[in-house]
Amino acid sequence: MPSLFLKVSLVLVVSLALTIQITPDARENILPTPNVSTKEAVGTAGAKIKLHATSEQVWRDLIDFGKYGEWSKRVPSVDFGEDKGKLKEGMVGVMTVVPPNASPNTFPVEIISISQSTHTLVWKSLTGLPDWVILSERVQEVVDLPGQPGWSQYRTWDTWKGPFAYVMQWVFKKGIEENLEG
Ligand SMILES: *[C@@H]1O[C@H](CO)[C@@H](O)[C@H](O)[C@H]1NC(C)=O
Numbered sequence: 405m406p407s408l409f410l411k412v413s414l415v416l417v418v419s420l421a422l423t424i425q426i427t428p429d430a431r432e433n434i435l436p437t438p439n440v441s442t443k444e445a446v447g448t449a450g451a452k453i454k455l456h457a458t459s460e461q462v463w464r465d466l467i468d469f470g471k472y473g474e475w476s477k478r479v480p481s482v483d484f485g486e487d488k489g490k491l492k493e494g495m496v497g498v499m500t501v502v503p504p505n506a507s508p509n510t511f512p513v514e515i516i517s518i519s520q521s522t523h524t525l526v527w528k529s530l531t532g533l534p535d536w537v538i539l540s541e542r543v544q545e546v547v548d549l550p551g552q553p554g555w556s557q558y559r560t561w562d563t564w565k566g567p568f569a570y571v572m573q574w575v576f577k578k579g580i581e582e583n584l585e586g
Pocket residue numbers: 438439516517528535
């Protein structure tokens with residue numbers, strides 16, 4: 405049974421959401437993740453970028469988490485504490501995010517799926533709250549661009565659901581978008 409505190413917080417959050425009219429994103433803008441369907445999602449934030457490298461090369465950099473600082477100011481590192489060859493489902497890492505003009509924050513994440521063949525990595529945020537309260541997943545994938553040899557596209561998106569997702573929608577969406585773009 406959820407604790408009384410959790411229930412009271414939920415009621416407050418939902419009433420607040422209704423009062424200030426937090427609206428979920430339009431369905432056509434939702435990008436689903438393995439456990440957050442388009443139907444259930446509250447919001448999505450995503451970014452994509454075209455790169456002059458094969459998907460294999462970009463993927464190798466992507467999973468070289470210690471080197472993030474070389475290409476992203478906002479996410480200087482993701483620490484899985486083990487070497488990249490051993491990345492697998494269930495591994496927990498700590499992502500460091502540096503918001504503009506603020507001090508770094510760290511967020512624990514858990515890999516829920518990784519495919520070396522399709523160059524897809526999915527993790528979820530470990531919030532300490534049950535999945536039915538808030539579930540936020542991030543997909544990252546790299547695909548070769550058809551008809552453009554030597555070019556690929558990196559895509560990433562966060563999608564979230566649950567009552568607390570309305571708070572995220574309200575407080576964090578802009579920040580998440582900035583981090584993805586950074
Ligand atoms: C979410 O999806 C992944 C991959 O499809 C799966 O392994 C996992 O058990 C699912 N559930 C949760 C709660 O993460």
